[in-house]
Amino acid sequence: MSVKPEQGTDELVERVAALKRLHGDTVSLDEIGSIVQALIGSLHGDLTSQDLRVYGELEALARYIYQAKKEISEIRPEEISNEQIPIASIELDAIGIHLEEATGTILDACEAVEAVIPAVDPPAGRKLEEAVTKIYEACNFQDLTGQRITKIVTTLQNIETRVDLLLRAFGHRVDGNAELQDRRTTDRRSEDEKLLNGPQAPATANTQKDIDALFASFDM
Amino acid sequence: MAVDKNMPILIVDDYKTMLRIVRNLLKQLNFQNIDEATDGSMAFARMKEKQYGLVISDWNMQPMTGLDLLRQVRADDSLKATPFIMVTAESKTENVIAAKEAGVNNYIVKPFNAETLKGKIASVLGPF
Known part of the structure; x- marks a missing residue:
């Protein structure tokens, strides 16, 4: 299913709230990462400059999560x-x-x-x-x-x-x-x-x- | 009035080393009648059995702290006049204030020396 950018933002808020209900404040970064990736993948249609900025920030967040995971796992x-x-x-x-x-x-x-x-x-x-x-x-x-x-x-x-x-x-x-x-x-x-x-x-x-x-x- | 060197003194500390040190320093000052307890509740039980002329207590002990012991002593009609010196590593201002509010007679911070111990006992019981 594809969603428009504003729908993506709503879905992001909704999914984060659902995660919070389920896990409290301690949510696995894997789950956050998968949500961000899913949202990036689902953004289609006409994108405004603001949407593109959100898109870029989400992508940066996904990269940050991946890098942090890698660095922390190296610390063992x-x-x-x-x-x-x-x-x-x-x-x-x-x-x-x-x-x-x-x-x-x-x-x-x-x-x-x-x-x-x-x-x-x-x-x-x-x-x-x-x-x-x-x-x-x-x-x-x-x-x-x-x-x-x-x-x-x-x-x-x-x-x-x-x-x-x-x-x-x-x-x-x-x-x-x-x-x-x-x-x-x-x-x-x-x-x-x-x-x-x-x-x-x-x-x-x-x-x-x-x-x-x-x-x-x-x-x- | 001269200090009675035979009066019973109760020393309270959960570190056996500290009990030995205080006991030996008191002996050097010619106090001979010394009992020991390793926490507040044991000390309070001893105090209910025997009248002490002075209590020298640590603060940080379990299950009953020196502060709890002090409060319990001051709340007990038969014990409330017992001179009480706190000897502790807790040196923060709020600790001194809390101890004073609870009715402590003097306060010695660890590590201490023989001269300080003698001086504080003299300030509570009178010169000797």
Whole structure:
């Protein structure tokens, strides 16, 4: 069946609306591409300059979709989603475990040193205690590093979700349910949950001095 | 009034390393009576069983956060006067405001040192 240009525009709108009803906002690019190609193929009759411009834009859109598909498939997004991101998450978890074990060993050693402090002469004992205190302070790193690793794992999960959505847009089958993916891509956290951000980047984080000043301002 | 070094102190953190660090630093300050909890709900249960002179709590814990614990403590007639210090990596201004609104007595940002811990305890309990 051939259609006139204005009919083609109406049909395009109608078919896009039908796709949206069927799939929501996530429509396979293959389907969009086939619609555009079908419409280009069906345009006949007297064409105005405006029709020709629409025709040209549709053709450019079809070329763009084809090129984007080709480039993205070369990146091999399945590999990123199915292999690289899960492996990175496992490695990060392993780092967390190693850090915890190592910190535990350091603290064991510090406690052993503290246990002998009463047996040494007081000036040496004070020096030992000062050194042990410095080590305790430095061991804060384990908590902060653990929280940063958690943030990275969350970021990787978000990337994984977006890659999955990209794969779906290109017509690949994606494991997992849509509800989970919606939950991951939409920030539905409560106001309290939004306060849980973990350590800030050192360059922009409030220091203890900043917080003391802020805290003191409440009582003014 | 002098600070009672034998008063019970409850430290709350989901990282066992942090519990050990805070406990050891408190021992260096001669506080000996220290209990631990690994999240807000465990801490609240301990507080209902024993009267603590000070709570030092992390914020980011599951299932009950330090902020939830603080609110629950302040809403409980038998616990609401308990001094409460938040020790957390959450350093954003909105976090400090939320904690203050919930009734926190002081706020320490991680990583912290022994001097800061001592200073904040002194500001809450008095010099020692």
